[in-house]
Amino acid sequence: MSPIDWIVLLGTLFFIVIYGTIKSRGSKSIKDYLKGNNQMKWWTIGLSIMATQASAITFLSTPGLGYEEGMGFVQFYFGLPIALVLISIFFIPLYFKLKVYTAYEFLEQRFNTKTRYLAAFLFLVSRGLAAGITIYAPAIVLSQILSIDLRITILFIGILVIIYTVIGGTKAVSQTHKMQITVMMGGMLVALIVIFQKLAPFLSIPEAIDLAGNLDKMNVIDLEFNPKSKYNIWSGLLGGTFLALSYFGTDQSQVQRYISGKSIKEIRVGLMFNALLKVPMQFFILFIGVMVFVFYLFIQPPVFFNEVAKQSVHKSVHNSEMTILENEYAKNHNKQKQNAAIFIDAHRNNDTQLKDIAVENIQENIQTGEQIRSRVKELVVLADDDNEEKDHDFVFITFIMNYLPKGLIGLLIAVMFSAAMSSTSAELNSLASTTTIDFYKRAINKTGTDTQYLNWSKVFTLGWGILAIAFAMMAELFDNLVEAVNILGSLVYGTILGIFLVSFFFKWIKGNAVFISAIISQIIIIIIHWQTTIGNIEIAYLWYNLLAPAIVIFLSIILQQILKKDMA
Numbered sequence: 001m002s003p004i005d006w007i008v009l010l011g012t013l014f015f016i017v018i019y020g021t022i023k024s025r026g027s028k029s030i031k032d033y034l035k036g037n038n039q040m041k042w043w044t045i046g047l048s049i050m051a052t053q054a055s056a057i058t059f060l061s062t063p064g065l066g067y068e069e070g071m072g073f074v075q076f077y078f079g080l081p082i083a084l085v086l087i088s089i090f091f092i093p094l095y096f097k098l099k100v101y102t103a104y105e106f107l108e109q110r111f112n113t114k115t116r117y118l119a120a121f122l123f124l125v126s127r128g129l130a131a132g133i134t135i136y137a138p139a140i141v142l143s144q145i146l147s148i149d150l151r152i153t154i155l156f157i158g159i160l161v162i163i164y165t166v167i168g169g170t171k172a173v174s175q176t177h178k179m180q181i182t183v184m185m186g187g188m189l190v191a192l193i194v195i196f197q198k199l200a201p202f203l204s205i206p207e208a209i210d211l212a213g214n215l216d217k218m219n220v221i222d223l224e225f226n227p228k229s230k231y232n233i234w235s236g237l238l239g240g241t242f243l244a245l246s247y248f249g250t251d252q253s254q255v256q257r258y259i260s261g262k263s264i265k266e267i268r269v270g271l272m273f274n275a276l277l278k279v280p281m282q283f284f285i286l287f288i289g290v291m292v293f294v295f296y297l298f299i300q301p302p303v304f305f306n307e308v309a310k311q312s313v314h315k316s317v318h319n320s321e322m323t324i325l326e327n328e329y330a331k332n333h334n335k336q337k338q339n340a341a342i343f344i345d346a347h348r349n350n351d352t353q354l355k356d357i358a359v360e361n362i363q364e365n366i367q368t369g370e371q372i373r374s375r376v377k378e379l380v381v382l383a384d385d386d387n388e389e390k391d392h393d394f395v396f397i398t399f400i401m402n403y404l405p406k407g408l409i410g411l412l413i414a415v416m417f418s419a420a421m422s423s424t425s426a427e428l429n430s431l432a433s434t435t436t437i438d439f440y441k442r443a444i445n446k447t448g449t450d451t452q453y454l455n456w457s458k459v460f461t462l463g464w465g466i467l468a469i470a471f472a473m474m475a476e477l478f479d480n481l482v483e484a485v486n487i488l489g490s491l492v493y494g495t496i497l498g499i500f501l502v503s504f505f506f507k508w509i510k511g512n513a514v515f516i517s518a519i520i521s522q523i524i525i526i527i528i529h530w531q532t533t534i535g536n537i538e539i540a541y542l543w544y545n546l547l548a549p550a551i552v553i554f555l556s557i558i559l560q561q562i563l564k565k566d567m568a
Helices: 003-024 030-038 042-053 056-069 071-077 080-098 105-110 113-146 150-199 205-214 233-250 252-258 264-298 307-314 319-348 352-383 392-403 408-444 450-472 481-505 511-533 541-567
Strands: none
Touching: 003 150, 003 408, 030 150, 030 408, 030 450, 042 150, 042 252, 042 264, 042 408, 056 071, 056 113, 056 264, 056 392, 056 408, 071 233, 071 264, 080 105, 080 233, 080 264, 080 481, 105 113, 105 408, 105 481, 113 150, 113 252, 113 307, 113 392, 113 408, 113 450, 113 481, 113 511, 150 205, 150 264, 150 392, 150 408, 150 450, 205 264, 205 319, 233 252, 233 481, 233 541, 252 264, 252 408, 264 319, 264 392, 307 319, 307 352, 319 352, 392 408, 408 450, 481 511, 481 541, 511 541
């Protein structure tokens, strides 16, 4: 990067950290540290919720998904507005009335202590692992920019986030979120404008959309009911609703963002703010990836987007084969570019038949290119065992580094770091809250002072930060980061949601029945995912979020009847 890019990047990040620290200094009680003394306005709540979910993974992996698979991933979010309405009606009044610090406190009042511990434990496991992935994502960026070891960049980012989260608590997290989400969306808008400018010599915006649509990249909605399909309208509306219910209603990283609200009205307005904006936001980010795909139809992309891994092949005994493959890839792309130009001419002349022929030829070119890339991926792994054959998450950052002007590169890198800081700080803050309130205060030190709980919250924040860094070292094992986070959530969120649904709507079911049912449900979901992973069955992970609560509810009803008879 150029000096001006470094100035923009570091200036943006330091301003955000200093702003959040100044705004949040002086937390002297556990309520102030974990709940911001219940002074948050609706816009702070709304922006903080958006920033918590919009991690660096969103801005690295989601454009990569758009580039490779098109707009279909947006269906994942179709259930979110429905879930937020339900949470506003059923969850918020209860949390606010009970003045809870964590969502899991309620479960002890409704059921028993062990059910509270179980739900809190499942949250800690899933969110603790996810925190590692959100650190790993921007580490990819810094590693590629500076050409230094990935593990060093993970340590740098993790330590930076730990410092300001430990110091400021919830108030620091929420205040910095307002600035971070502004930088994120402003930066992505600038990126899209630059993409359109780069496409201008070749085709107009409507022509770019038409070309992407003919190549099946603009298929937003898939109406087919297919449990094997990762993304369709049914998995989005059903599985997505249940995932969002669990995430926004029972995941402490989100619950903590809104239980700090000043009133029920402020909280509800903040949630509706998200219900209106989240789907358009994800559509916008995926669309950027699709437009990068169109751009690379005319400008040759790298045969492998991870430049460091690609260079390792050239330095190995596979250099000659790699050179041959790159030449073949370039020749194939020239044909692809010619066919794309033919498509545009046919579009302008309203020649439908020629358009269809051009589309068929482009698809053949894309298939040939992927065959070449498949062999390149094999060479990447053969050249160095530490290399990964996946390069989805490098697509957008490669475009940024190669084609954005000076200054804007720094701004877009700041977007990645702002997103990483926003999500990771919220995760560490919520992990510390759950550990402090649900385990330390409840089981270890029931009569501690407010100062003790405050100090231990900071210690737990530090501890979870260290664990997140450790897991980040292993995050490269996942094929796609955004999917990795969603899969981790889907494995446990359904069970947690099932517990809460029983608590709300099945008043006659007691703690022992729901506790046993939740354990059985979790075991079943893990077995299903394992069987899916090894190829014995095919069920898209979004369906776990519908299946798990159904199992919890069904078994709870049956077990409660059995336990009632045994007691009689």
